[in-house]
Amino acid sequence: MSDTEKCIICGGVAETLIDRSNLYNYCFYNCPNCGDFYVSQKFYHKEPQALEEVRRHAAVISGYIREMNEMGHHGKCLTNTSWVSILDDKLVPKTLDEKAIKLLQYVARHMGRTSEPVNLYHGERPAICYGSSKDEVLLLIGMMAENGYLKPQGDGFYILTEKGREFLENKETAAM
Numbered sequence: 447m448s449d450t451e452k453c454i455i456c457g458g459v460a461e462t463l464i465d466r467s468n469l470y471n472y473c474f475y476n477c478p479n480c481g482d483f484y485v486s487q488k489f490y491h492k493e494p495q496a497l498e499e500v501r502r503h504a505a506v507i508s509g510y511i512r513e514m515n516e517m518g519h520h521g522k523c524l525t526n527t528s529w530v531s532i533l534d535d536k537l538v539p540k541t542l543d544e545k546a547i548k549l550l551q552y553v554a555r556h557m558g559r560t561s562e563p564v565n566l567y568h569g570e571r572p573a574i575c576y577g578s579s580k581d582e583v584l585l586l587i588g589m590m591a592e593n594g595y596l597k598p599q600g601d602g603f604y605i606l607t608e609k610g611r612e613f614l615e616n617k618e619t620a621a622m
C-alpha cells in the first residue's frame with residue numbers, strides 16, 4: 447500500500463509517495479525535493495525528538511539525500527544513529543558560495559551532453575543546492591545569472607554558460 451503525505455524531512459511537498467508495505471522495518475519515501483530514501487520504523491515511531499532534530503537540519507539532510515540520489519546512490523536509509531553523521535559529511539556545503547557551486551554542478555549534470563535547458567523549479571526544490579528556503583535558492587540563481595554563469599531560458603529553465611563551466615572546472619580543480 448502506498449500513500450502520500452508530507453515528507454518527514456523537508457515537510458514541503460505534498461506529492462511525496464510513501465510505501466510502508468515493501469519492507470517491514472522501513473518506510474520508503476519518494477520526495478520530489480529530497481529524492482528516494484528510507485526511514486526505519488523504529489526511528490519514525492519511537493524517536494520523535496530525533497526526528498525534530500532532523501527537521502531542524504532539513505536543508506543539510508535533504509540536500510545530502512538529493513545529492514546521493516543524483517550520484518546514483520538511491521535509497522539512503524535514515525536511522526536514529528545514521529542521520530547525525532550526514533551533518534559532518536565533507537559533501538555538505540558550509541557557505542553560500544559552496545551552495546552556489548552545488549547549484550552549478552546540478553545544472554551541469556542535468557545538461558549532460560545534450561545541452562538541454564535544466565528546470566530549476568523556480569526555487570521550489572531547494573534540496574538541489576542544499577538551500578534552506580525557496581528564497582535562498584532564488585537568490586543563488588539570481589547571483590549566478592548576474593555573474594554570467596547561468597543563463598535563463600524562460601519558465602524556470604537555465605543553461606550553464608561557457609563562463610559558468612570554466613568557473614566550475616576551476617573550483618573543482620582547486621578542491622582536489
Ligand SMILES: [Zn+2]
Binds near residue numbers: 453455480508
Ligand atoms: Zn523531502
